[in-house]
Amino acid sequence: MSIYINREKYLKLGYIEIENFFSDDQFEHIKKFVDQKIRENNNKSFFLTSNTNSDIDFFFKKNLTINQKIETVIKQFNFVKIDENNSETYKVLRVLKKSRIKKESRAFHFDSHLLTILVPIYIPNREGSENGHLMMSPKLRAETKNIFKNVFQKLFYQNKILCQLTKYAWFRKKINLEKIILKPKSIFIFNGFTNLHGNLEIFEEDTRATLLIHAYDLFKNSKLVNFNRNMKIFLEKRIIKKNKNYG
Numbered sequence: 653m654s655i656y657i658n659r660e661k662y663l664k665l666g667y668i669e670i671e672n673f674f675s676d677d678q679f680e681h682i683k684k685f686v687d688q689k690i691r692e693n694n695n696k697s698f699f700l701t702s703n704t705n706s707d708i709d710f711f712f713k714k715n716l717t718i719n720q721k722i723e724t725v726i727k728q729f730n731f732v733k734i735d736e737n738n739s740e741t742y743k744v745l746r747v748l749k750k751s752r753i754k755k756e757s758r759a760f761h762f763d764s765h766l767l768t769i770l771v772p773i774y775i776p777n778r779e780g781s782e783n784g785h786l787m788m789s790p791k792l793r794a795e796t797k798n799i800f801k802n803v804f805q806k807l808f809y810q811n812k813i814l815c816q817l818t819k820y821a822w823f824r825k826k827i828n829l830e831k832i833i834l835k836p837k838s839i840f841i842f843n844g845f846t847n848l849h850g851n852l853e854i855f856e857e858d859t860r861a862t863l864l865i866h867a868y869d870l871f872k873n874s875k876l877v878n879f880n881r882n883m884k885i886f887l888e889k890r891i892i893k894k895n896k897n898y899g
Contacts, residue, residue, distance in 0.1 A: 666790035763844030
């Protein structure tokens with residue numbers, strides 16, 4: 653399976669898009685899986701991780717051509733590897749619908765992974781709405797394996813005041829915050845560690861669904877990072893339980 657990645661372009665920009673990455677049939681399989689999970693959550697916002705929900709990994713094992721395509725892309729990014737044992741993926745299915753939409757908008761953040769593959773599944777296209785478009789400030793920080801520097805940078809850039817400042821053009825220009833319109837069937841690849849990113853607001857009755865595939869975790873063995881991730885997983889379980897219990 654041949655998939656061309658322009659390494660020079662990626663290293664220069666910090667991101668790259670591959671349009672029409674999935675065939676119509678492959679994309680329909682992805683949508684059916686997501687639709688099922690939306691129904692299970694009574695059409696409310698939720699997120700699932702591969703660490704706690706075996707259905708995500710099972711989906712990829714069942715749909716080998718989709719899995720092989722993703723693995724082929726990841727292998728081409730071997731130039732960002734930290735070590736040979738650090739290429740396992742961490743997957744997150746994130747759906748915004750009705751509940752939590754306002755809270756999840758402009759929640760700008762950095763990842764702990766050097767590679768993020770974003771698969772847009774449902775992206776709103778409503779006139780007069782921000783439609784949950786991706787906002788990204790490429791290469792806002794440098795890569796580091798210093799956990800304390802990482803925590804300080806995340807606390808500084810991910811605070812609510814800074815996130816609200818992104819509504820102003822002068823601030824967006826200052827941090828080079830770009831609007832990126834995601835296209836279903838395509839994939840968007842970026843360095844989640846160096847690139848500050850988050851989504852804009854969406855209309856409450858619309859649905860924004862994305863699948864995120866992370867690889868090359870800089871802090872794979874960090875107790876602090878794993879504790880933070882486990883807290884998010886705990887929240888994930890509470891949200892899903894509430895969605896299913898109260899409809």
